[in-house]
Amino acid sequence: MSKAPPSALDIARALIGFPSVTPLDAGALGYISKLLADAGFKVEPVSFSAPDQPTIANLWARFGDAAPNLVFAGHTDVVPPGDAAQWRFDPFAAEVADGWLWGRGACDMKGGVAAALAAALRFAARGAFKGSISFLLTGDEEGPAVNGTVKLLDWARARGETFDHCLLGEPTSVATLGDTIKNGRRGSLTGRLTVHGKQGHVAYPEKAENPLRALAPILEALQRPRLDAGTADFDPSNLEIVSVDVGNPSTNIIPAEARVVFNTRFNDSWTPETLRAEIERRIRAAAGETRFTLAFDPTNAVAFLTPRGAFTDLVARAIEQTTGRRPALSTSGGTSDARFIKHACPVIEIGLIGATMHAVDERVAVDDLESLTRIYERVLELYFAASR
Numbered sequence: 001m002s003k004a005p006p007s008a009l010d011i012a013r014a015l016i017g018f019p020s021v022t023p024l025d026a027g028a029l030g031y032i033s034k035l036l037a038d039a040g041f042k043v044e045p046v047s048f049s050a051p052d053q054p055t056i057a058n059l060w061a062r063f064g065d066a067a068p069n070l071v072f073a074g075h076t077d078v079v080p081p082g083d084a085a086q087w088r089f090d091p092f093a094a095e096v097a098d099g100w101l102w103g104r105g106a107c108d109m110k111g112g113v114a115a116a117l118a119a120a121l122r123f124a125a126r127g128a129f130k131g132s133i134s135f136l137l138t139g140d141e142e143g144p145a146v147n148g149t150v151k152l153l154d155w156a157r158a159r160g161e162t163f164d165h166c167l168l169g170e171p172t173s174v175a176t177l178g179d180t181i182k183n184g185r186r187g188s189l190t191g192r193l194t195v196h197g198k199q200g201h202v203a204y205p206e207k208a209e210n211p212l213r214a215l216a217p218i219l220e221a222l223q224r225p226r227l228d229a230g231t232a233d234f235d236p237s238n239l240e241i242v243s244v245d246v247g248n249p250s251t252n253i254i255p256a257e258a259r260v261v262f263n264t265r266f267n268d269s270w271t272p273e274t275l276r277a278e279i280e281r282r283i284r285a286a287a288g289e290t291r292f293t294l295a296f297d298p299t300n301a302v303a304f305l306t307p308r309g310a311f312t313d314l315v316a317r318a319i320e321q322t323t324g325r326r327p328a329l330s331t332s333g334g335t336s337d338a339r340f341i342k343h344a345c346p347v348i349e350i351g352l353i354g355a356t357m358h359a360v361d362e363r364v365a366v367d368d369l370e371s372l373t374r375i376y377e378r379v380l381e382l383y384f385a386a387s388r
Contacts, residue, residue, distance in 0.1 A: 112169025171354030
């Protein structure tokens with residue numbers, strides 16, 4: 001008699017036990033590799049490197065060789081836990097208490113990976129179906145995202161792998177499990193502005209040029225008027241000032257320069273190029289004769305949308321049949337690796353409640369782990385309904 005596949009709770013507890021703080025894998029993907037290989041998946045671990053970047057472990061696995069291929073994507077790296085003494089339990093102990101699984105990565109996103117694994121193992125164990133189930137897993141989502149999903153996708157496609165649809169298990173639920181599907185994401189653009197002045201004594205301002213006097217209207221111009229009013233599928237873009245610094249330890253010196261860092265989360269009204277141009281236009285108009293230097297960080301986060309269609313409707317139907325609630329489609333929140341996957345196939349995100357992600361005492365309801373597993377399993381049933 002074959003052994004029953006492990007539960008999502010069992011898998012999540014095992015994964016949390018690996019302290020895989022980016023860029024470390026700490027054994028997490030090795031554990032998944034064995035789990036999938038034992039179930040008949042073809043498993044291929046692969047690592048990528050780049051100058052001045054850490055080497056990152058990744059994993060590609062596939063069950064079956066026919067189309068269509070439904071891909072589960074995710075990451076096993078986590079952010080640092082911070083001061084472990086502030087946690088109720090050791091952040092990597094994966095304790096279960098009061099109906100919750102506690103630990104770093106519980107909801108972002110080892111719990112989601114665990115539910116996808118449990119669902120796929122259950123479904124594959126039922127018997128043959130026409131199609132394939134794949135896993136695209138990285139250890140570089142919380143970090144620079146240079147040697148992770150983007151390179152793993154290129155590597156897989158170079159080997160002839162094709163992708164039909166993808167589910168990414170990021171924690172998209174807001175108040176109750178399954179209330180929100182992410183079918184797109186905003187882009188992200190970081191800018192660094194230096195306003196130049198002339199250093200001098202505060203008692204002799206006529207001999208100096210205070211960059212802070214020019215900074216106030218520039219900051220106002222960056223934020224008003226709003227960049228846009230939003231679009232049919234996206235909220236308005238927003239620009240946030242995240243740092244203002246003059247590096248001045250003295251109270252009697254007019255600083256030579258003021259440095260500003262800002263980040264914009266932008267919708268599909270903009271490309272990085274058009275947004276850069278608009279921001280520079282605003283700064284130039286507000287600065288007048290004041291000298292400034294403006295630079296933008298490289299970005300691989302561009303706004304994108306997976307339009308509502310058969311796949312989004314199928315996933316929504318699976319959620320409704322499992323939980324009784326119809327999910328809303330959303331493009332809010334931060335970035336994710338969906339921004340890379342969209343180039344390969346339609347991708348949507350559905351996962352656990354994200355209320356405690358990146359926080360002290362990160363946790364997920366044990367019942368939600370099983371419910372998410374059932375949602376994923378129902379997606380597989382509907383997706384391959386005609387192929388048994």
